[in-house]
Amino acid sequence: MIRVLVCDDQALIRTGFATIIDAQPDLEVVGECGDGLAAVDQAARLRPDVVVMDVRMPGIDGIEATRRLAGAGVDHPVKVLVVTTFNVDEYVYQALRAGASGFLLKDAPPAQLLHGIRTVAGGAALLAPEVTRQLVGRYATRIRPAAGVPDDVPLTARELEVLRLLAGGRSNSEIAAALVISHETVKTYVSRILTKLELRDRVQAVVYAYRRGLVL
Template sequence: MTAPVRVLVCDDQALIRTGFATIIDAQPDLEIVGECGDGRAAVDLARRLDPDVVVMDVRMPVLDGIGATRLLAGAGVPDPVKVLVVTTFNLDEYVYEALRAGASGFLLKDAPPAQLLQGIRTVASGAALLAPEVTRQLVGRFAARIRPAEEIAQTQLAPRELEVLRLIAEGLSNSEIAAALVISQETVKTYVSRILTKLDLRDRVQAVVYAYRRGLVT
């Protein structure tokens, strides 16, 4: 049998932390290996317990979730840990920064339990998790202010690849991109793979951040 996905939960609100842990640990394919209430503890525990996924809050004492994510999954980190950020709408600017720091995805704290569980499984599998219904609201609202004007430049992507990247950044799934461009889903997957390779990006989350920082999406 496949070993369960090992999950570390980090949230400074004990009620939320315990609730997440209870829901997660009840699943046969998921296992809670630790809980903590601040980002520094999350980093220390993650390095000691080697979880598959860290479910990370953003606003916490000692070290916030962004700083902890950067230490666990940021550029240049050896053996990076997959981080799933959970947040509320009034923290959307922090989510953008968390994605830049290396998070593999995000969910809203009021998401249904099934969505949290599927999100953990998705991130653990190596895929990125972007919630299409909030991508434009969370990232788009702050992108124009955050990205430096000098970073708005042409990329090394072909025109069709650039088109696919823009649609990814708008939160469209592969099937939606295929329908919009009247191509097959397999062709979309090929374009996505080329985009990530050419731009040296880890996943779709980083592709979204790249697109907004370079002014490819408005």
Template sequence: MTEPIRVLVCDDQVLVRTGLVTIIDAQPDLEVAGACENGRAAVDLAARLRPDVVVMDVRMPVLDGIEATRLLAGAGVPHPVKVLVVTTFNLDTYVYEALRAGASGFLLKDAPPAQLLHGIRTVAMGAALLDPEVTRRLVGTYAARIRPDEGTAEDIPLTPRELEVLRLIADGLSNSEIATALLISPETVKTFVSRILSKLGLRDRVQAVIYAYRRGLVT
């Protein structure tokens, strides 16, 4: 048997926090490593408990979820933790800020339990939770804000084919859609995606999309 996915739950509302803990702990492949009421406590507990995934609220006292996510999963963090942001606020700004802070996914609290559990498992496996088209819309909306001068396509350490795949990822295409567009197998696409993430030091497709916008590969 494989080890269960260890989850840290962070939400300032007791009822919500208790509900999340109950839902997660009822799954045989998931285990609640701890629970807390603010971002500062989440950062401290994550350092001690080393969870696989942190389920993080946004608006909380002491330290909000966005800043806590940045401290847990942001650029330069020595041992980043995967963060799934779960909030009542369906605002593009929150989604954008969460992704920029290093979150691997974003869900609303009114999502059904099955979607939450799927999100935790997806993020734990190292994949981004957001649908590619949603990611494209969000990043495209804020492209002007996230595309500072960080070099050009010429100095990106990818082969022409890998660059082509990266552009298609940033255009919101799934692996199967990329395979159809390039007349290759989905397995070959998965290999290309893995190589791209490895070469660029990126965690998931969300970061790949942001990277592509920053480098001006898509507009």
């Protein structure tokens, strides 16, 4: 059972999300709230697997709440799926930098919301590889290191190859074809990369690669 916390300042949307989620046999809504601070408090108490988070809310917004729940340095990070009305690149960028595992628009069909929750709960990123590449590439100058920063990436040569391809927007199947290895082997390499670098999902791996200057 995947435990879900729904956070949105509009009660009608909150109730709608909760109804859709609770109707699934493998999903359970463990709490609802209307602002970012309440989301942080309830997440600490209820320990959900996924928080469905709005962006614009009173008090602290969804971006800051995501940072407190899933950002760097958080002892027990929670997976966050940001769902918003606003299709703005800057929001997507800020959400991912804050630690979100995925991003959806509120006008997405219910099936996409449910798929997003399950995807994020499973440790994967919701964004398609080509979207990740376009988004992170657009903001790469903000996250790349300054010249002279030592590159101390603790990966083998083959793991670096996989990371570079992943950061370039390749799917597991495309990586397998490029390196002439099996799909299962790629999954193993990706898992090792995330473990060694202490990253939560593929989105964080993409950002890491840009920060370290591994992608031109």
